[in-house]
Amino acid sequence: xxxxxxxxxxxxxxxxxxxxxxxxxxxxxxERIEAAxxxxxxxxxxxxxxxxxxxxxADRALREGTAGPLAGIPMAVKDVLCVKGIETTAGSKxxxxxxxxxxCTAVQRLFDAGAVMLGVTNCDEFAMGSSTENSGYFPTHNxxxxxxxxxxxxxxxxxxxxxxxxVFSLGTDTGGxxxxxxxxxxxxxxxxxxxxxxxxxxxxxxxxxxxxxxxTRSVEDCALILQTMAGHDPLDSTCADRPNDVTRxxxxxxxxxxxxxxxxxxxxxxxxxxxxxxxxxxxxxxxxAGAELVDVSLPHTDYGLAAYYIIAPAECSSNxxxxxxxxxxxxxxxxxxxxxxxTKTRRKGFGAEVRRRVMLGTYALSSxxxxxxxLKAQKVRTLIKQDFDNAFAHCDAIVSGTSPTVxxxxxSRTQDPLSMYLCDVLTLGGNLAGLxxxxxxxxxxxxxxxxxxxxxxxxxxxxxxxxxRAYEVASDMRVEVALVD
Amino acid sequence: MPLxxxxxxxxxxxxxxxxxxxxxxxxxxxxxxxxxxxxRLQELNxxxxxxxxxxxxxxATLREDEPAPxxxxxxxxxxxxxxxxxxxxxxxxQEET
Numbered sequence: 001x002x003x004x005x006x007x008x009x010x011x012x013x014x015x016x017x018x019x020x021x022x023x024x025x026x027x028x029x030x031e032r033i034e035a036a037x038x039x040x041x042x043x044x045x046x047x048x049x050x051x052x053x054x055x056x057x058a059d060r061a062l063r064e065g066t067a068g069p070l071a072g073i074p075m076a077v078k079d080v081l082c083v084k085g086i087e088t089t090a091g092s093k094x095x096x097x098x099x100x101x102x103x104c105t106a107v108q109r110l111f112d113a114g115a116v117m118l119g120v121t122n123c124d125e126f127a128m129g130s131s132t133e134n135s136g137y138f139p140t141h142n143x144x145x146x147x148x149x150x151x152x153x154x155x156x157x158x159x160x161x162x163x164x165x166x167v168f169s170l171g172t173d174t175g176g177x178x179x180x181x182x183x184x185x186x187x188x189x190x191x192x193x194x195x196x197x198x199x200x201x202x203x204x205x206x207x208x209x210x211x212x213x214x215x216t217r218s219v220e221d222c223a224l225i226l227q228t229m230a231g232h233d234p235l236d237s238t239c240a241d242r243p244n245d246v247t248r249x250x251x252x253x254x255x256x257x258x259x260x261x262x263x264x265x266x267x268x269x270x271x272x273x274x275x276x277x278x279x280x281x282x283x284x285x286x287x288x289a290g291a292e293l294v295d296v297s298l299p300h301t302d303y304g305l306a307a308y309y310i311i312a313p314a315e316c317s318s319n320x321x322x323x324x325x326x327x328x329x330x331x332x333x334x335x336x337x338x339x340x341x342x343t344k345t346r347r348k349g350f351g352a353e354v355r356r357r358v359m360l361g362t363y364a365l366s367s368x369x370x371x372x373x374x375l376k377a378q379k380v381r382t383l384i385k386q387d388f389d390n391a392f393a394h395c396d397a398i399v400s401g402t403s404p405t406v407x408x409x410x411x412s413r414t415q416d417p418l419s420m421y422l423c424d425v426l427t428l429g430g431n432l433a434g435l436x437x438x439x440x441x442x443x444x445x446x447x448x449x450x451x452x453x454x455x456x457x458x459x460x461x462x463x464x465x466x467x468x469r470a471y472e473v474a475s476d477m478r479v480e481v482a483l484v485d
Numbered sequence: 486m487p488l489x490x491x492x493x494x495x496x497x498x499x500x501x502x503x504x505x506x507x508x509x510x511x512x513x514x515x516x517x518x519x520x521x522x523x524x525r526l527q528e529l530n531x532x533x534x535x536x537x538x539x540x541x542x543x544x545a546t547l548r549e550d551e552p553a554p555x556x557x558x559x560x561x562x563x564x565x566x567x568x569x570x571x572x573x574x575x576x577x578x579q580e581e582t
Binding site for chain 2: 237238300307324333340375432
């Protein structure tokens with residue numbers, strides 16, 4: 001099989017058996033990028049020189065028997081994760097040319113394990129969006145149908161794995177930005193528990209929601225990448241100091257497990273019948289594998305989007321205050337005073353959706369509105385978290401669709417922000433409640449991939465991964481590479 | 486409640502976002518539409534509900550405060566749009582008297 005279609009463990013086998021070198025694996029991936037990325041546009045920029053050095057080091061380590069678990073495995077990194085010396089822009093013009101002076105912890109740990117960085121992937125500006133159309137540079141195309149979006153905000157990372165342009169990649173998930181593009185591109189994507197992975201060196205969007213996670217072609221790969229990145233980091237006080245055991249029981253199956261089916265997640269606005277059917281089939285597969293399906297209720301589902309669209313913009317309006325044209329990034333120096341320098345720089349540097357959310361968040365936090373919006377939303381967040389606590393009293397994990405729809409045509413939702421926000425209606429609850437969640441491909445609708453979401457209680461990534469793995473086995477699912485002649 | 490033009494101008498200044506021709510109309514319309522959806526939060530009685538300040542229960546993780554190498558001045562200034570004599574250059578923030 002073409003090496004650009006393989007999983008990490010399959011490539012590692014080739015490397016260990018000396019059938020291919022890390023440098024040859026790298027070369028094949030660069031050829032694939034050359035062939036496919038003119039259409040897909042997953043990458044904003046390649047880091048070929050860095051990749052060559054890392055592949056060379058991996059080959060040396062393989063020869064000397066000192067190779068880490070990811071030696072020679074090519075990966076792609078979302079444009080919000082700082083890597084020293086490699087231009088990182090958060091998909092925004094305001095950071096054009098920014099070369100971080102340090103590397104984020106999550107990527108550093110993958111480098112330390114031997115991974116090879118191919119390049120930086122496209123995303124919605126500052127991770128704000130569900131289609132990658134809000135990139136300040138260009139839209140990314142879905143490898144399964146080039147006139148459709150890959151989802152977002154980590155659309156470039158999802159598309160790169162789906163198109164054979166990386167073996168795995170990193171994204172970030174604030175309201176669904178890993179799971180939703182994973183679903184729309186037919187790959188596996190996981191958002192860990194809030195606090196599982198260090199965010200040192202992540203360009204922040206909404207700090208009470210953001211998490212870094214992987215896109216992969218197998219559940220085993222997903223567990224391996226998460227295990228490698230996760231764990232306490234003295235550089236991030238929000239990263240928990242607790243046992244790192246996400247691979248526990250991965251192959252134990254779902255026999256006798258109770259899987260909660262939230263009725264509200266099957267009745268959300270805009271749920272496509274083809275998606276509902278694919279999810280129902282996946283649930284039947286899990287049931288046939290021994291799981292017990294139980295009805296659960298998440299009664300505040302209808303309020304999740306509203307709470308999210310106060311909390312996330314409020315936090316982003318605060319986080320994005322640092323982009324002032326003084327220390328880094330774009331700067332409009334032609335100003336009469338400092339306020340004008342700020343307002344001109346930020347008006348020019350931020351795109352329309354980022355400006356809309358900064359305005360919304362600033363309004364929600366402004367004097368006289370704080371109680372009605374931000375405080376209210378944080379209270380509703382408590383209700384949503386209680387919904388999940390109550391549901392998990394009756395089940396081990398919750399299963400549902402990841403996205404109510406398959407990939408939609410480029411341009412079809414850009415005029416109506418609410419219709420775009422509704423893409424995340426099944427995923428953002430997991431962020432509000434701090435839960436781990438994974439999306440695995442579960443068939444097609446209208447010729448496009450559908451994703452099955454598994455949510456687990458906080459710190460139970462092992463449960464989410466175990467259910468996902470059981471589905472992968474029971475359905476004989478293999479992530480396919482798209483856009484192959 | 487739809488946003489007025491005055492409110493849009495006030496919020497834009499708070500957010501340090503310049504306004505170009507047409508922006509006021511765009512913000513007033515799109516923010517009002519989003520806020521209309523958000524207003525459904527008021528349907529819920531949350532008088533007895535505490536706000537979520539921290540979603541996971543994690544004790545504050547502190548570390549020893551030990552001196553260690555940090556960015557050099559050169560590295561810290563490497564991305565500065567304008568630097569003078571080892572400092573970030575900014576427009577004057579005080580009027581000359």
